[in-house]
Amino acid sequence: MLANEMFDLRNTLDQQGITFCYSGYMTEAILFGIGNAIKTHMEIGDADAKLAKGVFAVFVEQVQNVIRYSAEKVGKEDASELRYGILTVGTMGEKPFVACGNMIEIKDADRLRDSLTHIKGLDRDGLKALWKETLRGEVPEGSKGAGVGFIDIARHARGGIDFDFRTVDDAYVFFTLKALL
């Protein structure tokens, strides 16, 4: 029974081409550990070095987004804080993907949707220009990094990005972003 349940879950993931899946509270140590496993897995599989680096880069930005911004969290806003997210890495057709999902506050959904719609509509030169403009500018309010993570993800995602939102309740929306390398 127990084996059946876990085997079914494993097969469900496998059928979706998922090779790595983590759902839970994310930390920088988890980022480092899973990141290394992804690198090793791609090396063993003789993946193109440039592609492997892209997958790793997108993975880092996605996980750091969860660690910094997921609205589903426990603990106080300091080192003891933990934020929840779900991450999958796999291949769709021949192309690797990195997908990540987490709760956001409903008030942030429109801004995020607008920003990602804009990024998704840009070509490579447009992304490059926005990347530099954003790096040069002041760090946006509420950002804990350079505010350039999504642009960075889109630059690496040569197969494009997809994103979606699903309302959970009055306060929260589940947000997901998938990058195809």
Next chain:
Amino acid sequence: MNTLHMPATERTPELLFDFAANTFSLKGESYPENIAEFYSSPVGQLKEHLTAQKGQKITFQFELPYFNSSSAKIILGLFSMLEQAAVDGNKVLITWTCEEGDDMQEMGEEFAEDLDAAKFELKFLG
């Protein structure tokens, strides 16, 4: 000023700032847990040092196989400080070492687009 040396860790590059010789380098992957904790102090010291330089030969070597987007902001800031030092009458050389055709080559070239007075050299590994 003295020399600042931080050995590379799994997530931070080796940082070698030799203020007396005016040679500086960052070598290794850069995706620190806490970007400010790693870069704030050395970058602040470098900025102060560069402002005081006149007619000097200044070299900064970058060899970063991977850096995250928060590190990119720091690197762009370093390029801008070095460009200013060149505008202020120093001879500034920035070298950028990477694999040929790598994304890092593209990034380096993009950072270099803002340079005018400082000289930029691309070097390939292998």
